[in-house]
Amino acid sequence: MAKTYDLKPEETLARDFADRLILEKLTELFEVVKPSELADQLNPEGLGLAAIRSLLASNPDKFAYAERRWVPASRLAGAGRSIHEAARLMIDRFGGPVPLDLVVAELSRIFSRPQEEVEFSLRRFLTHDRTMFLTLDDHVAVSTTVFAATDESIDRAFEVNQVTMPEVEKVQAALGDFDWFQTDAILLALEKIAPVKVKALGAAAWLALSPQDPRSALLYDWRSFNAELLSVPGFVYASDGTLHPEADAKKWISTAVKLADKVTPQIEVEDAAPLEFKVTDIEEAVSRILKSEQTITATSLLESLFEVTPTVKTFPDDLENVMNTLKSDSRVWWVGGDRFRRPETAPDYIDILPEPFEFVQTPFLQEDGDPVDVELTDDGLSSSLRKLVIHPLAMDVNDEDILPPPKNMPETVRLVLKPVHRELGTFPLSQFPTGWFDVQPGVQELIWSNSDGRDLQVWMNTKTRLLFGLFDWWLDQSVESGAVFSLTKTSRPNVFEFTWLEQTDPVVYISSQRMEELREIVSRADEMSTFDVLREVMTHWPKGADFLTILWEVNVVRRTSRRLLASLLSSYVCFYQRSGSPVWHYDHKKVELGFDKTKKKFIKKP
Numbered sequence: 001m002a003k004t005y006d007l008k009p010e011e012t013l014a015r016d017f018a019d020r021l022i023l024e025k026l027t028e029l030f031e032v033v034k035p036s037e038l039a040d041q042l043n044p045e046g047l048g049l050a051a052i053r054s055l056l057a058s059n060p061d062k063f064a065y066a067e068r069r070w071v072p073a074s075r076l077a078g079a080g081r082s083i084h085e086a087a088r089l090m091i092d093r094f095g096g097p098v099p100l101d102l103v104v105a106e107l108s109r110i111f112s113r114p115q116e117e118v119e120f121s122l123r124r125f126l127t128h129d130r131t132m133f134l135t136l137d138d139h140v141a142v143s144t145t146v147f148a149a150t151d152e153s154i155d156r157a158f159e160v161n162q163v164t165m166p167e168v169e170k171v172q173a174a175l176g177d178f179d180w181f182q183t184d185a186i187l188l189a190l191e192k193i194a195p196v197k198v199k200a201l202g203a204a205a206w207l208a209l210s211p212q213d214p215r216s217a218l219l220y221d222w223r224s225f226n227a228e229l230l231s232v233p234g235f236v237y238a239s240d241g242t243l244h245p246e247a248d249a250k251k252w253i254s255t256a257v258k259l260a261d262k263v264t265p266q267i268e269v270e271d272a273a274p275l276e277f278k279v280t281d282i283e284e285a286v287s288r289i290l291k292s293e294q295t296i297t298a299t300s301l302l303e304s305l306f307e308v309t310p311t312v313k314t315f316p317d318d319l320e321n322v323m324n325t326l327k328s329d330s331r332v333w334w335v336g337g338d339r340f341r342r343p344e345t346a347p348d349y350i351d352i353l354p355e356p357f358e359f360v361q362t363p364f365l366q367e368d369g370d371p372v373d374v375e376l377t378d379d380g381l382s383s384s385l386r387k388l389v390i391h392p393l394a395m396d397v398n399d400e401d402i403l404p405p406p407k408n409m410p411e412t413v414r415l416v417l418k419p420v421h422r423e424l425g426t427f428p429l430s431q432f433p434t435g436w437f438d439v440q441p442g443v444q445e446l447i448w449s450n451s452d453g454r455d456l457q458v459w460m461n462t463k464t465r466l467l468f469g470l471f472d473w474w475l476d477q478s479v480e481s482g483a484v485f486s487l488t489k490t491s492r493p494n495v496f497e498f499t500w501l502e503q504t505d506p507v508v509y510i511s512s513q514r515m516e517e518l519r520e521i522v523s524r525a526d527e528m529s530t531f532d533v534l535r536e537v538m539t540h541w542p543k544g545a546d547f548l549t550i551l552w553e554v555n556v557v558r559r560t561s562r563r564l565l566a567s568l569l570s571s572y573v574c575f576y577q578r579s580g581s582p583v584w585h586y587d588h589k590k591v592e593l594g595f596d597k598t599k600k601k602f603i604k605k606p
Helices: 009-029 036-045 049-057 073-077 083-094 100-111 115-126 154-161 165-175 185-193 198-209 222-229 248-260 279-291 298-306 315-327 383-388 419-424 471-475 512-522 530-538 547-557 562-571 588-593 597-602
Strands: 063-066 069-072 132-134 139-142 235-237 242-245 339-341 412-417 426-428 443-449 455-461 466-468 483-489 495-504
Touching: 009 036, 009 049, 009 063, 009 069, 009 083, 009 100, 009 248, 036 049, 049 063, 049 248, 049 298, 063 073, 069 073, 073 083, 083 100, 083 115, 083 132, 083 139, 100 115, 100 139, 115 132, 132 222, 154 198, 165 185, 165 198, 185 198, 185 222, 198 222, 198 242, 242 248, 279 298, 279 315, 298 315, 339 443, 383 547, 383 562, 419 426, 419 471, 419 547, 512 530, 512 547, 530 547, 530 562, 547 562, 562 597
Parallel strands: 443 495
Antiparallel strands: 063 069, 132 139, 235 242, 412 483, 426 466, 443 455, 455 466, 483 495
């Protein structure tokens, strides 16, 4: 059973749109025994079997399961009513205009009357009825979804139509000096301000075309105005009473599919019998994987081959069985979660640690012959730095300690993008809690999905401790260092929700101007020790800087380990902390005092 889920407004809108598509196809088919019949019709729209099963079972207001068949709920609710009331109920449950031929077909079957007779009756009825009307493109709509007024006062018209003056004034302001008498006025209005509330737009037109002056002609005809408004090509009616550009519908489908994983079934469906896999079934599954250029999930194989989806009671056991079978078959390659591919089809570069992540020992020596840039053991580090060197933001690929897993594993993690990873399209596993990702297999394919419905294929190598393939999304982010995003687990294995957060990390953020200053140091860095680089960086911070800030500014100039930087701060006299302060300071007057002799015993041996 899926968990109960409170819908956000945008999720409700998306869900209602997907339900409307399903309901339309279900009405066309009259009744459905197998949801795969609907999936065959709706796959081009982006709705698969699993999503359709979930949406069907979680909206009893629109879908009913009777005698092992799925039918529109309005059909059962309309039993015993008049043909016109049954039509009104059908349109109302759809949540938007419905093609007249679909209404005619449905009522013809229910009332056992010829379609020609039903259509004639409906068309005549719709020409004068106050509750429903016919649009220019032959859809039936209910009048409660539009602004229907004639000669009422403004207060009365707004009250009856449940629209407020602020809503209408917002539309008027967006339209500006708009001429409602021009050709294609409704189309031009939509192109200018959509998405827009249908009632608010209608009210704005009513105020302009039918002014309150008793001597003025009333030119707003609610029936003809809305018949045209709801027929304009390229715009889609949404359940919240707004008209949106058609392109928005793609986002709604993407959101509805994600939502389908979370909603709770409310309609009882007979349990499926346990699945028995045959040799021919496995051969078919392997064949599909080998023929595909893309990854195939075990979940999709269960769905397409056996109509088993996550809402089926036996799904966990069926998935485990097919997963174990495929993982043991050398002809296919398991790439984590429930994902399988043709062997060795990942990019070659994911097996190699990129060169910019390698550390270089500088050749510079002190007067006594010891290296200028030396690492100390933990005992030689400042007490504050011993804790900071194991902070997730201090660690990075090729420079990390594996920490114990947290007692309570979070579903969402907050992550910070650093400049070297932005440039290489990578991200370190060191920022994730240990155990947040599955350890096996060593190479995995992850799917990151954002709110725009875009999916990104990301490759994870647990040996190099890196994520690869993020270059395109990183370049969308103008902040070079310190941009913050979140990653959230979903119910689908190895599929995660990605969100840029409207913030930057206070200690990792580097402004564009500062980045240019640091790049100027890069041009001279070949002749500098890391100690010298650190001094140049610290001159920018007369009031002191946090260890993590210093670490990532130095790393813009030269790849430097956290322990080396902590050692330099701890062992050279010119760097210091004031009592009780977390920041580090640099005193250029003490540079000549050099290395703190008391730290010599803590220098790491080669």
